[in-house]
Each structure stands twice: as structure tokens, then as C-alpha cells.
Amino acid sequence: MGRARDADPWGQLEDLDGTQHYTTLGVEPTASAEEIKKARGPPPLLPPLPPARPPPLPSAYRQLAKQHHPDKGGDPAAFARVQAAFEVLIDPKQRAVYDTWAKELQFRYVRSTAASGGAGQGFEDILLDEFDNLGLHCDPATQGSFPLHWPLVNSDHMRDRLGKAELDRKRIADAERLALQDPNHRNKAELQDIRAFKEAAAEVAALPDAQRHYDLRLAKFYMWAQTAATVFLACRVPTGYEDRELVIECTQRGLVLQAEDSPPLIDRLFEHAVDGSRPIETFRTKDNRVCVLCIPKAEYGEHWGRLFRGDSHGARCMQPPYTLSETQDDVIMEIELPFWIDPEDVSVRFGERELAVAVRNTLHLRRTYWRNTEEESRRKAEYQVLLLEECVWSLEEDINAEGERCKLLMLTLARPEPTQEEVSYKKGKRQDNRAASRPGSMHKKGFRFFADDEDMYGLEDILQARPH
Template sequence: MPPVDPPVDPWGQVDDIDGNAHYKTLGVDIRASAEDIKRAYRALAKQHHPDKGGDPAAFAALQTAFEVLSDPQKRAVYDTWAKELQFRYVRAAAAAGPARGQGGEDILLDEFEGLGLKCDPATQLVVTCEVCRRPATKECWTCGMAICEFCTLKRHWKGGFPLHWPLVNSAHMAERLAKRELEKKRVEDVQQLALESPNHRSEAELKDIRAFRTAAAELAGDPNRATRYDLRIARYYQWAQTAATVFLACRVPTGYADRELVVECSAARLLVQAEDSPPLVDRFFAHAVDTERPIESFKTVDNRICVLAIPKGQPGERWRCLFEGDSEGARCMQPPYNLTETEDDVLLELELPFWIDAEDCRVEFGERQLSVDVRNTLRLERTYWRNSGEEARSRDYTVIDQAQCVWSLEEDCDASGERCKLLVLTLARPPPTEEEVTWKKGKRQDNRVAQRPESMHRKGFRFFADDEDTYSLEDILQAVCFLEEGRTYVPPKPWSQGEEGYWADQLVLLPAAAQQFVARLREQQQQEAQEGGQQQAEGGGDKGQRQRGVAAAG
């Protein structure tokens, strides 16, 4: 008689049945802040690192836990899918079974796995009714609760929604899933067209090119264009700095693989211009550049992304702005202020020398722009991000309530403990409109909830349009700064509300995209090092400027 296999307990095979294994690995509570998670990881990483006699398996588990919990999007998915019962995974008791279909479960699983989170291929997604735990078939359109046919006749409540009758739109979930599939198909089509023709541009990119050419043509007629800051052009570049180098990342809208991208840099002026196109950058530097050191340029093969490494004339000097005519920190990856957003206002803090008095400060809360002028110290100008959809619907649209905005100058200490002054500005948001009260439960439709055009899953823009990173240039800047100095500033993404900027001194602390750029640039550096001996034997490199390709897609 053949031996009988013992019964299999599917739940016994689940490693993370309570959905808190990553939190236990780091020794933090499930409500721990991002800073608590970083602090716990650093302490445990030193303890378990294999180079210091630690357990490699424990260190690997520690890294996995940190990679998930340090990324707000991955953490949100982990908390939702691994903890809540309607998204419970059970390993199948039998290895064989019916093949998974191509329905909503697969799309959700694709999203889960697309974030880098692990999921057993023999796992089955069980969506249960949150009221009675039967298999769910519908979703309440009011609160998003998963319910079954029977419970559509019951009232329920969820989160901030009080007791209510279920409002069900049978096509609502199908429409959302269809939109997601459509977006995925659109991205695939664009990638395929780009492979077939490197010079292919989508309709959105063509619109971007037209907007750039219009703004550049207008700027060309200004005799002071070399010292004029124009956000319509400045949004295509961003910069960061280390002790010795200023890195400038540019998105060249008119760049093409078969057209030359000209980069000319002197001690005083910089020119970045694609062939048969107006210049993207034609400005005077605000600080001295070291002409004795070569200026390196990194370009993608399609000439749409260009990164310049500009040596500082005085190493160690902190550049307060990049070009003449720019205000303090304009288009810098690390802004010169701390900014905190709440439901009712925006708090901006500027650190100033201790001798500054209130009479030295002039603050203007404009309808479209904030202006701060501190005598002989700084000039700050920022443009508010505006919701074009809401602005088109309402003549009374405004970003701030100018009458309620205030500022103050307070005594404080800097990071080194030295005395300083803190200029605190409170920008009050306007009261919710009648439409927001009626249809949005009083929630303002401001920069925090606006849908980003490049993604269906991300909402939120930075409060100042000058700080927006439309073309993901921050990831490149973080990579090159990290490679040169071993650390870099990582600003919070606008769709990760509540997060704070931080300094990353370990590769694992960088965002995933920045880590990929670091890996590709290191691989490229190794290739260049192998070829370096041969190049030196042939006469060395150009002292004025070296051009290298960026081993990453634009």
C-alpha cells in the first residue's frame, strides 16, 4: 500500500501570516515613522553585517525588510496586502491546479510583484467580504469596502465614512482595471515605437517640444536672457552640488539621436543646445568655475538627457544659486528651506544669520508667487503650483488666502549649536469651495491630491512649481553625487506625503531608480578604467572637456 502523505496545512506554510514579519525583523512597531525605520536598520546592519561576523541570512532578511519598509509605496502595499484579510495569500496545498486567469487578480498581483515584493507563484489571492467574510463580488463606491451580494442590503461603515448604505456601481471596478490595462498597453506601444524609430516622439512629447520652442523663441528676443530666470525653460534642468563639483542634469526636449548636442562651457558661461533648436541653457554662472579641471558631460544615446560635472572654482564653497539672475536655490535638488504641508496651511522655514532683524526682511505673499528679500543676505522667489483643471472651472481659484498669510522672525540654533534666526512663513490655504464641501467631503483639491499625468497611481505635486521634478532628474543627480562624495540628499517625493528629506550615506538608502543609475555608472567606470591604459598610451584625454555616455535610458 503506497504511503499516504500527511495532510498539508496551507496556513502553516505562510512565512508572514500576520503581515508584520518585516517590522519584527527591524524590531519596530507597525506604526513606526520612516526615521525610526532608518535608525533601526542602521543599528542592526552594523550588528549583523557579514564583514563584522554577523549572520548573512539575518543580514539579507534585514536588507529585504528595509527595502520594503523604507519605500512608502512598497510599504503601503505590504501593509495592505499582507495584513488585511481581504488580501490574504495562501499557498496552495497541491502543486497542480487550474491556471490563473487574466482577470482582476492577475492585475493586482502584477502590481504587487512590480514593486519588487515577493509573491509565491502558487499563491492564490482571496478577496473576502469585509462584513461577513464570504467571497467578495462588489466594491462599495462610497468607501471602497469589498462586499458580497448579500451584504449589499446591509449598512456598514469604514474608516472616516459613517454608517451608510452601500452604493455599488457594477462597472466601477471593471472601468478602473480597464484603465490600468490601457495605460500598460500605451506604455508598451510607446516603447515599441521607440525601438523601431529612435526619433519617435509621443503626442505629449511633441506638445512639450512645442511649448519649449515657444518659450525659447520669446526668451531669444530678450537682451538680458543670459541673466534671466524663466521657469518655462528652467523646468528642463536641475542641479546639485558636492564640495568640489556642481552637477547639472538636463532634459533636452529637442534632442535626437541623429542630431548633435552642443555643450560649451567657459569660466563664466554655459551653453547647452541641440542641433536645429533654440538653446536650452545659455546663461552666465553665478560663481567661479575651475577651468583647469575638465568638465565632464554624460549623455544618453538619444541626446535627450545630459549631465554635466562642473568643477567649482573654490572647492568647499557652497553655491547659493547656479546662474546669475536666479533666486536662492532655484532649481536646486536641495532647497534652501524646510517646507511642511498640512490640511490648512504650508509652513516654510528659512535659516538666517543671527544678526538679521525683522526690519531687514521683506515678505510678499503674492497671488501667484512668494517673494522674500533679506537685506544683503538672500533673495527668494517661488511660483505656486496651480491646478489647471480647478483654475479653468472657477474664476475665484487661488492657491493661498493672502489675507491670512503671516511671517515671523524667531531666535534659534543651527545644526552646530550656533545662534541663528529662523524666518517662519505661514501660507494659509483658502477655505474649501462649495463644490469641495458638497462633492469632496470638504477636502481641498490642491497640489497634494492632483493626478500626475505620467502615472495613474501617483497623486501629488510639490507646493512650488520651481521644485517640481517632471523628468526624474533627481534620481540621476543623487547617483552622481553619491558616487563622488559617498552620500547625497534625497528629497521627499510629492506623492509620498508625510515623508521628509534625508541624507543617504549607504547605497541601500537611495531610491530604487538612483540605485540603478549608480550600478550602471559604476559598470561604465570599470569599463573606462580597463581602457584607460590604452588611451593614455595613445596620448591621453582632452583637458578641456570629456564626454561620456550615460548607461541609462532617458
């Protein structure tokens, strides 16, 4: 069936523990380069006779090199090991690389059962040995100045990720199978969405200004984008079913989007004028769960700061009027403003649950922080998203992309210090929006810092694929 492979590929490796250079010269890993040059070396197998006058002790390298030099009848392989050990250990850079790899215990190669020659070796293990053996031979042309001296495997990390990905594929396959059997099938998470939607819709409908009221519990089901002539609105209808009508009523004044026998998902008034002479285009899926509306603007080229009356600036817009950059310790928010804005025109309020930014005659921004509900329920009053006393803002002069003068409003949102549990068990990594696991996925992690910007239903992909 091919060439005969070695019985033990493991035997082709040397220095698996990363200590061979030290044992070759008989020095401690903590020895300095000068100490290595002056070291005695390993003790001889037979103790020498005591001389009448003790000669000066040669260094370990000189002693071993003289002993194993091929011209003196020594072993060339042993001489090469001595030479390599000395060159690595007296060079600070090469020695640092050598010591670093020795400390990375979690990346060490672990011998498989088949490679160890244990009883009961199966065909699967035989095949695995062939793949294991591939890691033992590396093309020298692909190696850098300090090549690896043993194969590396990233512990169980990849195995865990592959297992979670397999569970995700099985979950998706089961959902597709059930959808074919029953088009109106809903899984547990979707049923929870439906219940939460109906409760929120009932509360909003009871308000006197319901058509001007923004509620994130309803707004999370839609997202919008715009061009110079058209506004595109993508919606995920939680109560949409194939055998129920989806009602869409769009006028110059407002929009109603409602599934049959369900409270409306959207019943709002537009903030800007809509062109009544042009038709409203709609696209929907067969099961009425997803729909896209193309709404023509009355004034070509007008920039819509908000979609509905009562919304904050850029609420649920695919491109918000700010940029965010997150680090381990804080979140930097930048807003470009006209050059005539002064500090007294700006009002910023760092709240425990939301951020409010108001700029006179320019914008009014409200954003809700994403919160870890599990941590919040466990830690209660101790849980906080921001360290409010360290949050600051500044207004600076800048140049925009067109090369024109502008003002840049910069907000620094300080994260709290890691908890004792995060320090002890999470290596000091905060369990914030970046580390949280996403629902419906075993391996995807991370949420956006503002809950208003989060896309739970893939609406951004639909908007990016919109007709132009």
C-alpha cells in the same frame, strides 16, 4: 483534485450585518447598557398564560440564559450566542468596535456569483471561491482584543488602481515599441513640450538681458546639485534626437547647451567662478534627450547659492534653502538664517502668483505657486491658491543642527476654504496640488507646492545617482 470544499462557504459566516447581538437579546441598537440589562428580551413563540399576579420581569440576558443553559437541556450554541451578545453590549469599548464595523458599509464582503450557487458557474469563479474562502478562517493568534467578525474588502478601490496601473504598463510598453521602430518618435505630450519650449526660448532670446533672465518654462528642463568640489547639472533636452548633434560649450564665464537645429536650452552666465584648469565631464544618453554635466568649482568648499546670474536663491536646486510641510489648511515654510538677522532685515511679499522673500545681504527668494489650470479656467477670478489676508511670517531664535545660534524665518501660507463643490462632492478635500493627477500617469497624484521645485522628468533620480 483535492479535498472536497463546502458547497457554500458563505454559510460558515455569522453576523454579516453586524446586528446579531442586538437581535439575540431583542434590543434596539440605540439602547443603553442599563436598558440592555433590564430589557424583556425577544417575545416567546407562544404567548404565556396570564398569571394571577404579574411577577417582576427578568432581564433579557437572565431569561435567555435560563432558557438555553445546557444544564437545563438548552442548546449550547444558542447559550454561547447569548453570553457573547451580553458581554459585548454591556462593555462600552467592545460595543463601540462592534457598532463601528457595522457602519462601514463600503467594506462589506459581497458574495460572488459562484458562491451564490447561480447557474453558469465557471472555472474562474470556482477558483475565486477558494480565495474567498481563505478570508473566512483567521488564525486566532493574529487577532486583537476585538477581532473582525466578517471578512472585509475595500470596495472597488483596489480594482480601479490595478486597472489604472495596467493602462500605465500598456502605455509604457507601446512607447518602448514605437521607440524601437523609430528612435525619433515623440508622443503627444512630448510634442507639446517641444512646441512650448521653442516658443519660450524664442521669447527669452529676444530679451536684452537674456543671459541673466530666469524663465521657469525653460528652467523646468534642468536641475542641479552640488558637492564641495563639483556642481552637477542634469538636463532633459526636449529637442534632442539621436541623429542630431548636442552642442555643449562650458567656459569659466557661462554655459551653452543646444541641440542641432533648435534654440538653446541653456545660454546663461554662471553666478560663481568655475575652475578652468579642470575638464568638464559630460554624460549623455544615446538619443541625446538626457545629459549630465560635472562642473568643477574654482574654490573648493564654496557653497553656491544660485547656479546662474539672475536666478533667485536655490532656484532649480535639488536641495532648496527651505523646508516645507503641508497640511489640510496651510503650508509651513521654514528658512534658517544667521543669528544676527533682525526683523527689519526681512521683507516678505505674499503675491497671488508668487512668493518673494528678501533678507538683507543674505538671500533673495522668488517662488511660483503651483496652479490647477483646469480649476483656474473654470472658476476664473474666483480661483486662488492662498488666502492672502491670513498669510503671516515670524522670525524666531533657534538652534541649528550644529548646536549654534540661528534665526528661523517661518512663513504660514493659508489655503482658502473648500469650495461648495469640494464640500459636496469631494468630502471637503481641497483639489489643490496634493490631489491633482500627474500627466502621463493614470494613478500617480500630487505636485509640489512651488512649481519651481517640481521635477517632471525624473532629474532628481539622475542627480542622486551621480558619481561621487
